[in-house]
Amino acid sequence: MSASIYLDHHSTTPVDPRVLDAMLPYFTQEYGNASNRTHAWGRNASAAVEQAREQVAAALGARYSEIFFTSGATESNAIALQGAARRAPGAHLVTSAIEHRSVLDSMRRLEREGWRLGVLPVDRHGFVDPRDVERALRPDTALVSVMAANNEIGTIEPIAEIGAAVRRSEALFHVDATQAVGRVPLDVEAMAIDLLSLSAHKIHGPKGVGALYVRRRPRAVQLDALVEGGGQERGLRPGTLNVPGIVGLGAACALALQSMEADAKRISALRDRLQQRLLESIEGLTVNGPVQHRLAANLNVTIDGVEAEALLLGLPELALSAGAACSSSQARPSHVIEAIGAARSGTAAVLRFGIGRGNTTEEIDRAACCVIDRVRQLRGRPPAPRNETA
Template sequence: MAAEPIYLDHHATTPVDPRVLEAMEPYWRRDFGNAASRGHLFGWRAEAAVEDARERIAAAIGAEPREIVFTSGATESNNLALLGAARARRRGHVVTVATEHKAVLDPVRALEREGFRVTRLPVEADGLLELPRLEEALADDTVLVSVMAANNEIGVLQPVQEAAGLCRERGIPLHSDAAQALGKIPLDLAEWPADLVSATAHKLYGPKGVGFLFVRNRRPRVRIAPLFHGGGHERGLRSGTLPVPLVAGMARAVELAVAEREADAVRMGALRDRLRARLEAELPGVHVHGDLVRRLPGNLNCGFEGVDGEKLLLALPRLAVSTGSACTSASPEPSHVLAALGVPEALARASLRFGVGRETTGAQIEAAADQVVAAVASLRGEAR
């Protein structure tokens, strides 16, 4: 059997950590109850597991347990935050950033169709949002601002804390999509003035299909119109039977990611830097996209001049990487993120996103660099 390709696509998803799998195990069969069953032991046990998970997630991120609303993942959390908070206000102005994930941009477009006024802020060539642009955009009728914490394609870290401060001074709620950031950068919601924060378990070695929305408990609390009706679970914000094993797994995954964050960051950052150093030393015409300092430790995104984008991926069958974001790769358009940075279309198409993970080894990075150098050189018609 041929060897598995090297997995360097950890922004798309991550494998479940064995410790997470272990934490989920009791809730598939032994303690399988419905957390909303109030009349018997099976339900009580499931409810206890859910509340224990809520407390542990809250403790790991500086939140209160009642500020955590369980969802199916960051797409749902973003939709609940954006559609929910805007619709509760009925009309007004919504501000977001051009490089957000589609799970933010698409609900914002839906709000625009419903009559909300929308501003999509541009970013600079390094992918970062300049705060004065946000400040200028805020208006008397602004009802919500959404700025992601870490970009899923180029890994840059937006100044969310400062943006949230600006919004708070004006009484405007700020939402942040932290799907790529939680467990990767310091994130203490006791310090962050954001009101709504989205997260998902499968980006941090937890299971797919579960996430949460942090809804700050302050006066006045941000009002949210629920997306689903029925049952009144999660304080009426998200009806639906909770997936107890997934919730328990997510709590363990969040705890581990937060506890091991610093050590993981140092190791993954060194591997990412090694990959970048080799590509830049061994190939001319390599363009790294996005700021290099304010960046996720495991992210590298670079374009290779003079190479056809489609042929590049085909020339790398032993490497699991992506061009643009996995969630948009079904559509043939070049990445909207790279376009927002002003990257020319041909270079954007000839760009690869590398995502180093917890289990990535030095040997895998060397092998990946060998493969990319050989593929680019061969597509450029150079013998190596």
């Protein structure tokens, strides 16, 4: 493997060894189908699924009966958005301009099929104004979807205030919490959240498994299933349950809840160290996103006068993203960078660093040096003494 420093933890995270240890027996020993409880293998698998359901619920301040397992946040988003919208044909939907594509594209599809869509602006730091949400609500608004934390610039949205505004209406409130679970405190009751999506692989769990929170009280949320066949997950998401993956998701949630505060403190210190080094040494570098209320792991920067592809090709020892991984193949700026007004008319590179619990101070310093030297090279300058600007 050529990349020796992994700084792309917003894209995915390595599976925690403790999570893997929890999963392994369900591949080779406890391999029963959780839906068949007529024998010990099935009963043991079912018990493991229900324990994981309780672990996920604990991370959200939810009841275990409100957790439904899926293949990941993209599917959870689809079930939440389309499942809610299809119970209110032609109704009004609201989302923000910086949502993940799995939300925006689902909303645009519903708009093409006859629903009416309002897209909220954000400020230059990526914040949704709760007052804008309140103004956007109409008597026929069925659903509002705002992410908890942005996957590109790390903005942590005022979810409790937005939830309070939505709760005063008849609309449902959906939150894509993929980047927030295990990184910032979440409480679906206090935040008045009706629907919430998450993925295991963002919190040191396995790929291919996620969950959807669906409120049951004080008002039960009703969703239409997107597929038929089998009664698994109470008919909302039929199909044989991925028991090892679900066990891994539960373990990852439990571990993230335990270490969230300590991880955030340590990781934010590494992020601030990297940010300071880059700001001091690279002319024409701008930090995208807020100073406060930003994910501890996140650093998103624009560097004027260099191309992102050329910059990354000269950094084989680093794993990081140009913008967001989900849209990094596109030549144009990401929709998030455009929405906050940070797109450039000239040549510029947008880099996203995602720092994780396994990164060290030495790696951060090495990464800073690599980026600084590559920028100097692209600008036709020799590698700098460590205190000189690029």
